Amino acid sequence: MAEHLKRRIGFGLLTAYGVGVMVGAGIYVLVGAVAAEAGIWAPLSFLLAGLIAAPTALSYSEFSARIPEAAGEAAYIRQGLQSRLLAVVVGLAIVAAGTISAAAVLRGGTGYLMLVVDLEANWTMVALGLGLAAVAVFGVMESLSLAAIFTVVELCGLGLVIWAGWDAPASGDWGAAPPIVFSGVAAAAVLAFFAFIGFEDIVNMAEEVAQPERTMPRAILAALVLTTVIYALVSVAAVRAVPLEALGASERPLALVWQAAQGGDAKFLSTIAVFAALNGVLAQIVMASRVLFGLGKREKVFALFHHVWPRTGTPVLATCLVGSLVVLGAIALDVGLLAEMTSSILLAVFVLVNLALIFEKRREPEAPFRVPMFVPVIGLCLSAGALLFNIQGAL
Template sequence: MAEHLKRRIGLGLLTAYGVGVMIGAGIYVLVGAVAADAGIWAPLAFLVAGLIAAPTALSYSEFSTRIPEAAGEAAYVGKGLNSQVLAVVIGLAIVAAGTVSAAAVLRGGVGYLTLVVDVPYVAALVAIALLLTGVAVFGVMESLALAAIFTVIELVGLGLVVWAGTAAEPVADWVSQPEIVWSGVGAGAVLAFFAFIGFEDIVNMAEEVSEPERTMPRAILIALVVTTIIYAVVAWVTVRAVPLEALGSSERPLALVWQAGTGGDAKFLSTIAVFAALNGVLAQIVMASRVLFGLGKRNPSLAIFHHANPRTGTPVLATVLVGGMVLIGALVLNVSQLAEMTSSILLSVFVIVNLALIFEKRRNPEAPFRVPMIVPVAGLLLAGAALVFNIQSAL
């Protein structure tokens, strides 16, 4: 068995992977929740959320050029804070968060599928989980190419929603243009921030990226900018076309946009939501297996996972384990409650990674890609504030 992954991923595939992870299935339900807080200023809330995520994304970008390894966060924390124990804990937390997130998205995606096709729920769930795990085992290029196709389907669907929204008559809420309530925009921005979680997955592909010192920062930042614009535009047409009261109580807000603009059935959006879910599940399986692969190099007890198949170039055992845990989680766990923990886990990781970069920059200022010290400081403070807000709202 090989102990090295194959460097075959370029900027295009890596960026598409990042955009696909961030967009995911959440955009199909999250816009309504953000609009409930921010009103017609929901697009502004998404832009603010993108700005909140930017410092941490920049910190990840610098670290990804300093230490272009799988299990990126674990490597960053291990070096920056000089603690291999904390590094392994962080790595396992990322695996857990990715697995729980994938299980939740898998359940949601299969739920959408049963609305489109009359299939047994459990059988469909098992079949999709096995199929996506098989793709992830088969090869990273195949996995990311399939994820890129899913991403294109998602973007086409969102493009059609934007078209329908612009064709709809503006609702009274939009025409009246009430003054900005900044507390509502702030609350909406914190909620919208969770839609940007996913850029951190990009760094765990570092050992399979060509010229990671150049490619990684560009992919992270392009994906963040593209996603921010997409969210803001989708939020704009949504609050323009659908009354706020209807948005706040709907679990399918984009279907309301389609119906407002065309008067037709929005069943096709359920189909697109299935592809969005498949994208999210596949991306998380690929990411979490790379984290396990990287942890195998750092900890003897996990060394069994630090092997790649010579032919496929993928960490087969790690991928099968992650795929199996996703399937079990989707079948037997109360995934909705666990999914609420995912954001808190990742925000805690963001705080620690920003802190690690502060220490690392003080010891060694030079890096292939550098950001000013104020960037990780701002990332630490913003992620910390979002974490506190998230914990308070859960209590």
């Protein structure tokens, strides 16, 4: 077996991967929750959430140029904070967060699929989970190409929702917009921030990217900007077409947008949500297996995962392990509770990555891609604030 991944990914495919990870099934329910907090100003909350995510995304961009390794956050924290133990803990936390997230999305996607086709839930999760793991084993280009197709389907669905929102008669709330309540917009922005989690997955593809020092920062920032614009447009369509009370109370808010313009049951949105879920599961399997591969390079205890099958150019053992855990988690665990932990884990990692970059920039100012020192400082403060807000909300 080889020990090096193949550099086959370019800017376009990497950006599509990042957009696909962020624009997942969550947007199909999150718009209503944000509108319940911010009212007609929900689009402003999504734009503000994108700005909150931007400093940390920029910190990841600089680190991805400094250390283009598959271990991602673990490598950054080991380099910046000079702590081997903390790096291993963070690497395993990223693997756990990706696995938990994929298990939760696999269960949710199966639920959407069962609204369209009458299937047995557990066997469906096994078939979908193992099928996606097999794609991830088959090759990274094949995985990301399939993910790009899923992303196109997702974006087409959201494009239809945006069109329907502008085609529908304007709701009474849209015509009588109240003054901005900044506390509500800010609270909704923290909630909307979680829809942007996923840009960090891009860095774990670094060892398979051509010219990573140049490509990685551009792809991270492009994915964040595109996702912010998409979220803002979708939320504008939603608050324009649907009364806020109905929008905030619905578990399928985007279906209400379609029904306001076209009527019907909007069952096709359930089908699109399945594609969104499959995209999320595949992306997380690919990401988590690369983190295990990267940990194997630095830590002997994980060395068995630092091998690439020559025929496929993928870390087969790591991918099979992650895929199996995703299926087992979806079937056996209370993934609803575990999924709530995912955001806290990732926000804690964001805090550490920003802190690590502050120390690294003080030691070594030069880098292929650099951001000003105030960027990781702001990212640290914003991530810590969002983490405290998330913990407070869970208590």
